Amino acid sequence: MGRTFLGSLNDVPHVTISEGVQPIAIAEGNYQNRPNPHAWMSPRNALIYVENIRKALSEIDPANAATYSANAEAYSQQIEAIDQKLRMELARLPENQRFMATCEGAFTYLIRDYNLKEIYLWAVNSDHEGTPQQIRRAIDQVKSNQVPVVFCESTVNPDAQKQVAQEGGAEFGGVFYVDSLTDANGDAPTYLKLLEYNVNTLIRGLQGS
Numbered sequence: 001m002g003r004t005f006l007g008s009l010n011d012v013p014h015v016t017i018s019e020g021v022q023p024i025a026i027a028e029g030n031y032q033n034r035p036n037p038h039a040w041m042s043p044r045n046a047l048i049y050v051e052n053i054r055k056a057l058s059e060i061d062p063a064n065a066a067t068y069s070a071n072a073e074a075y076s077q078q079i080e081a082i083d084q085k086l087r088m089e090l091a092r093l094p095e096n097q098r099f100m101a102t103c104e105g106a107f108t109y110l111i112r113d114y115n116l117k118e119i120y121l122w123a124v125n126s127d128h129e130g131t132p133q134q135i136r137r138a139i140d141q142v143k144s145n146q147v148p149v150v151f152c153e154s155t156v157n158p159d160a161q162k163q164v165a166q167e168g169g170a171e172f173g174g175v176f177y178v179d180s181l182t183d184a185n186g187d188a189p190t191y192l193k194l195l196e197y198n199v200n201t202l203i204r205g206l207q208g209s
Helices: 043-060 062-091 108-113 132-144 159-168 191-207
Strands: 099-104 117-122 149-153 171-176
Touching: 043 062, 043 108, 043 191, 062 191, 099 132, 099 159, 108 117, 117 132, 117 159, 132 159, 149 159, 149 191, 159 171, 171 191
Parallel strands: 099 117, 099 149, 149 171
Antiparallel strands: none
């Protein structure tokens, strides 16, 4: 049976929704010096994504541009509320306590945008995960900086990070959602809920509540 092709993929409208985000290079591992792909974990970058989507849809479908603009504005306001909450709560903490310690280095953009300090076990999930050397380095960093809490991601085994918490004198603060959502009854069924959950989890951990 013959195949019928409706057209080339090159004819399909497409847009790079991360356009305008200042990339951060991965610091180590198999992907060293390549751009860290996790730009969407920062609410500030999320606003850039939303605007790029609005512009693209409006250009493709100008008849409904007003609807896209209204939806983008409403959605952006919700992201801005998360952004403001995170900034306000972090401002209550001494600067030397503003550490975000995770399993994967997936929060580099959030850390940059909110003036945090970063500790992670591995840079990217496909790198070696939870090696003795990575665990020892993280324990030493958590200890020397008196980091009160460490976290992991929902898609990886947290045992290595729990060891970091135990030997580093920190609490294990739970998991963040990064590359996946939950079902409708979970903590992160949508991207917006993912941002809210991660921010609330971070704040609770750093404040010791």
